[in-house]
Amino acid sequence: MVCLSFLLSMLLLYLAEAEKLYHSRDHSDIHLSPGSQAGPILTFKSAKQYLARYGWIKPVNWESLEYHNVLLPQEKDPAPPDILSFMSEGQSIGRYITDMPPTELTPDPSFINALKLFQEANSLPVTGLLDSVTKEAMNRPRCGVPDHEASPEGKGPDNSIGVSWNSTLESHSNVENDTVIKSSDQSIDTSSFNYNISNSMGQHRERRFLQKLVDYSHRKRRAADYIENNTNGLRFSKATLKWRLLGEGYSAWLPIDDQRYTLKQAFRMWSEVMPLNFEEDLTSQASEIDIKLGFGTRRHLGCSQAFDGTGQVFAHAWHLGDIHFDDDEHFVPPKSDQGISLLKVAVHEIGHVLGLSHINRPGSVMQANYIPQDSNLELDWMDRKAVQQIYGACENSFSxxxxxxxxxxxxxxxxxxxxxxxxxxxxxxxxxxxxxxxxxxxxxxxxxxxxxxxxxxxxxxxxxxxxxxxxxxxxxxxxxxxxxxxxxxxxxxxxxxxxxxxxxxxxxxxxxxxxxxxxxxxxxxxxxxxxxxxxxxxxxxxxxxxxxxxxxxxxxxxxxxxxxxxxxxxxxxxxxxxxxxxxxxxxxxxxxxxxxxxxxxxxxxxxxxxxxxxxxxxxxxxxxxxxxxxxxxxxxxxxxxx
Structure with missing residues (x-):
């Protein structure tokens, strides 16, 4: 028995050391397989999916978006009690269905209008045609957060889409005190998923259930963590926010110390322009951490949104929530001139957590697309003023x-x-x-x-x-x-x-x-x-x-x-x-x-x-x-x- 215990302890020690060595090495020599590449946007169907996903056809309520290409998580908490109230029997269909041949989508007016808005915002010729330059713009690496998000008062198809930087910032719901956000119906490709349940109780209760379901998959928050901001919905009420890189969410590309140091730099850049501080916390309970960060591929970290592989979406984040990075991408530290700058991507995603939408302005860190630039990354004037509109400017005395x-x-x-x-x-x-x-x-x-x-x-x-x-x-x-x-x-x-x-x-x-x-x-x-x-x-x-x-x-x-x-x-x-x-x-x-x-x-x-x-x-x-x-x-x- 003593011998067996000794062998087990040695095995655990070996595994711990192996994990440490794995995360401490530079994996820049790893070459990804072609199967990990994101699918290119070449057809009307894929272009429409792109425009719908990022809010160009109508604004997307990112905070309550259904699980996209991801199995719903199994929660220990019981489902919301009103799930049965809007369930109804489906229509009778045959057991044997012959697949119909795929057909190419015919552009409709909403698609053409959304395409023109996208072209205008990206300084492209506004033709309404899915031409080569538009396809090229759609295939650029980018953030996974929609460009146009629905406001809490959104009323569906009537919501207009603008191209200015000062988009309405959405409120964040809170499960524990039963705060409910009204959201517009999502124009996401129904071939991926469909929650189109119809019954006499109406769409509001359906959205309310889906909002609760998604919220149950995210960490619960205390209402005291947020206060209402008259201009941009909810914002953090704390003077200091705690963040942590999850132990199960380390990147395979960089040593852990490099990951933490780069993220610390990203948080500091925002601290330098507003009266909000960030503290890395490695010891508190998970429920006390305000912002959790992690790397993952495809289905990752119990997230509602799957990553797409190399080449398109680099990361995504939630307002007042967490940040995920696609580890199929080759992230590098700030001083490297190869790969994807983790600092630049992290600064962008932290902006979303703080409440910023995408800003269509050259030089802004909140541009939707990733644009390589030199190591002297700084917040643009518009970035600073946008976050100060939410949290105010720094007020201090000097000796x-x-x-x-x-x-x-x-x-x-x-x-x-x-x-x-x-x-x-x-x-x-x-x-x-x-x-x-x-x-x-x-x-x-x-x-x-x-x-x-x-x-x-x-x-x-x-x-x-x-x-x-x-x-x-x-x-x-x-x-x-x-x-x-x-x-x-x-x-x-x-x-x-x-x-x-x-x-x-x-x-x-x-x-x-x-x-x-x-x-x-x-x-x-x-x-x-x-x-x-x-x-x-x-x-x-x-x-x-x-x-x-x-x-x-x-x-x-x-x-x-x-x-x-x-x-x-x-x-x-x-x-x-x-x-x-x-x-x-x-x-x-x-x-x-x-x-x-x-x-x-x-x-x-x-x-x-x-x-x-x-x-x-x-x-x-x-x-x-x-x-x-x-x-x-x-x-x-x-x-x-x-």
Missing amino acids: TVFDWVYKEMNQFGEPAYRFNTYFFRNSWYWMYENHSNRTRYGDPNLVGVGWRGIPPTDLDGFVHIWTWNKDYTLFFKGTQYWRYDSENDQAYTEDSQGGAYPKLISDGFPGIPSPIDTVFFDKRDHNIYFFRGNNVTAFNVDLHSKVAGYPKRITDVFPAVVFADHPVGNLNAAYFSYYYQSIYLFKDRVFWKVVDDKERLANPALPYNGLLPHHRISEQWFDICDVHPSMLNMGSTNTDNT
């Missing part, structure tokens, strides 16, 4: 904001000055790309990694003192300041006389009280303005002394243009922008712009240094978003300051 000026040689070998804009909060920083109105892809990063030698968290301010004979940068925190060496990209440890850094503010700037709230350098008068509480103190760098008459109240030095519209004190940051050629004062999640010389020239009634009415930071500097701590340390290469 330090500044422009970092550096010198480089231009194409003619001449020195040229450049600048980058940075936002700091807590221990993280973002570089802001003013020309594209967003943060740099991959930010935020750790302050301690990108800016060596300065305090790694909670900085109070930054100044770049730049005059005819002075050019140096300083960071401030509490009662101390650090000088930064831009050439070696690190803080100085001592000055030219051997004095150590950091230094006390009271020693380097006599007469300046500390600790400070924030600080900025004004090139107009060569003064450094130190803010503390409700007061501000000016220090002239040419005379190296405090300006007479200071400290003064901030409201006196920077008066409000509009009565009572003023931060008064306790500022978070003060910032001179080279891009806007303006000074800004930040407090909490809003800012005030200081009146500049051009504005005073146009309107002499404006006071010098007057503060214009406040605006939200997110209205001028977009998408400066937090990401979940588990997503922050991902080996980013954005650690330089240029």
Whole structure:
């Protein structure tokens, strides 16, 4: 008996190791058999099936779509109790049926109209004919989610189909609290399946049963997980969503670590543009996981929709639900120039989970068709605005904001000055790309990694003192300041006389009280303005002394243009922008712009240094978003300051 137990334990250990080795190798050398290829779209029949499947003939309620070419799952839960109420006896038919020869479909008006809409959306000649260019477009690799989905209020054939990106987003039903979604009848090819049951109870109860049946095959959710969004139906109510790559759903093409890392990157890309975080969770119960991901082929993972083999559908997803990838496709990591980019496909499918429909716009990650592109994948402006329409924009405060000026040689070998804009909060920083109105892809990063030698968290301010004979940068925190060496990209440890850094503010700037709230350098008068509480103190760098008459109240030095519209004190940051050629004062999640010389020239009634009415930071500097701590340390290469 002991010997038998030992042999069994050794066998289990061997199988576990074999599984580990299998999933750790690169399977790019595997060649798929011709039988795994998806069938091409060449005939009117297959074209009509394509147009119906993806909602071009009439919108499809993807969330409650019947099982397509897949056996209904056997559930442990009992079937809905009202199944017998709409069952009726079928018509009498003969036991022996002679097969009729197949005939080619004759194009009908609905097919021709749908074909024209498809051609228009794909920038093809709008002919209404199934020509070669249209067939080519239909055979392109794509997402399995319909292009036009029925809204919850859909009323069947009268639903119109548009080609704009802002399609109505469907609501997601919830079995546990018996929420029912009305859906239009599905125009799916009846040769695959037919649920056309007729009885006196009407079609509503049939759809209600089918909706329940599909919902029973998906995981149950708590009603508290969702809230109503007035524009786009339901959305996630949580600030942080948990996701997991299923253990039974690993890909055969990539090592497991590569799969998880790529999916983590995909979730992070969405976190960088909206106030929703994603956390990989490998330990919680399955019922606590918000988004489950997995790879499979053909009939897979108990899904209601079968994959088609290599070449057409790469993946599919459900609004507020799960994501499946077709493992007949050759998925590759982001830096590979061969195969199908798992990152690009995953970013697209996560968009569907969040509530986005397909967007017919070049450059959008939500295009229905897979379009190979370089490794610098980013969310398009329309992608960002579409998801923010559902979840809102990121709203944050910042402790330090500044422009970092550096010198480089231009194409003619001449020195040229450049600048980058940075936002700091807590221990993280973002570089802001003013020309594209967003943060740099991959930010935020750790302050301690990108800016060596300065305090790694909670900085109070930054100044770049730049005059005819002075050019140096300083960071401030509490009662101390650090000088930064831009050439070696690190803080100085001592000055030219051997004095150590950091230094006390009271020693380097006599007469300046500390600790400070924030600080900025004004090139107009060569003064450094130190803010503390409700007061501000000016220090002239040419005379190296405090300006007479200071400290003064901030409201006196920077008066409000509009009565009572003023931060008064306790500022978070003060910032001179080279891009806007303006000074800004930040407090909490809003800012005030200081009146500049051009504005005073146009309107002499404006006071010098007057503060214009406040605006939200997110209205001028977009998408400066937090990401979940588990997503922050991902080996980013954005650690330089240029």
